[in-house]
Amino acid sequence: MKHIAISENHLYSKTYAKGQKFVGKNVIVYVLRDLKAKKLMNAHPQREYVNRVGLTVSKKLGKAHIRNRVKRILREGLRQTEKKYETKKGNLIVLVARQACVLAKTQDIACDIERAFKALNLINV
RNA sequence: GAACUAAGUUGGAUGGUCGCGCAUUGUCACGCCGAAAGGUAGCAGUGUGAGGAAAGUCCGUGCUUCACAGGGCAGGAUAGCUGAUAACGUCAGCCAGAGGCGACUCUCGGGAAAGUGCAACAGAAAAUUACCGCCCUUGGCUUAUAGCUAAUGGUAAGGAUGAAAACGCGAGGUAAGAGCUCACGAUAUUCUAUGGUAACAUAGAGUAGGUGUAAACCCUAUCUGAAGCAACACCGUGUAUGGAAAUUUUAUUUGCCCGAUAAGGCUUUUGCCGUUUCCAUGGGUGGCACGCAUUAUUGCGGAGCCUUGUGGUGACACAAGGCAAAGAUAGAUGACCGUCGAAUACAGAACACGGCUUAUAGAUUUAGUUCACUU
């Protein structure tokens, strides 16, 4: 499943301010209902709702290659959880990497994201 | 065998499952655009996909735009010599100096006699030195061929200091002294000769004693228009995006509540869509992934890469053959499991190239030095 990235800064600040939050060991997950879900659905070839995903990896975590690695791991973790469960669509999801991410493995991240999604009622039963 | 010196190479490989960017081929019932043909998103196949430093951004160059009659000043950069190079503050060889037993390494290496400034503390004095001392002359006093004292002058031998004190040492010389003179030696500089393209080296002759600092100002010689891919070109328009406010709280019915109707709409109901007003910000494509021409094969071009050969001490040059496939745009190379295993370092392209600087685990090649032992 390909994700559409959040590229506008105001969407990030909105999500931080108004979204629901779950703090895990490795990641912090913010979720907000996407206001443009319908519009994106119309643009989508299969007319499906899509989650828009943003990754926040600050400069504190390390240099460029470390940040790239963290981003890849976050994407992989997200991909695995979405494959495992049926997730709700039409949301803005922002994943913020914490310091522990640098040494973490994909399974840890996936586990974290899974717990977060369960806590935030993002998973269809 | 140990300890070193110099120059290099490499920077995991491989199998499976899942996944990503780009190029290209095919497909496209359903989605979007279109009258249609078709295109596109998507899907499938094939190919390909990050370094030696991609980093720092310290130099140079291409490229682009702006400016521009010519010359000079100011500002900036460079600084032994010769060469290499598109160019450079880079590189090579050499010279000089410094370090090391040695292989070898290091050096922002012009000018202090063009001028100005500075040299704390200490010391008489830090630069055309006279405080003490030494000495001549004159005067005064006394115990009178001498001593004490005062003044004019001479002097740089001796004098606590300091990073640095007017070349060192000996002899002559003198009232006392002094490169004042001489011998030996050191330094700087000029001329000549020899060698070298040159820096410079060696030898001879002459001259000098004017400390240090130019990574203080400065002087000399050479070079120098400015800005940068967020450059720039094209397309596009008051459209697109964001923020704030208003539009949901009134009217009718009723004493009040509930309910109903109307005044935009929706229902994921502290909201969203739409509309109005005010404010703010600009989008897309190319540049850009060898280029140009060509329907294509292919041809031409280029500071491109590799291999071989030739020339050169070397940097490098020339010739032949071959190869040229990262191109993202919130930013693609990953994750997991096996096997070999030392694979554990530093680290992620953002217009491109040549250098420099800095970071770097492990593996490995070549040449050489010193020491020890054995023969």
Add this chain to the structure above:
RNA sequence: CUGGGUAUAGCGCAGUUGGUAGCGCGCUACCUUGGGGUGGUAGAGGCCGUGGGUUCAAAUCCCGCUACUCAGA
């Protein structure tokens, strides 16, 4: 991509025509007070961000690096 700035005591800052580092607050001890505060006296605390160089001598001059920070397109 380009161009600046800063780093000095626990904190905030001075000090750069080179000469051996201070100020305020804070800290410690003592005095003052019945006690505390205020006030007074004395004191401690510095590899001047880091690695080199120039110089007799470097916080200061020159070069490299690190961290933080500002501005412009």
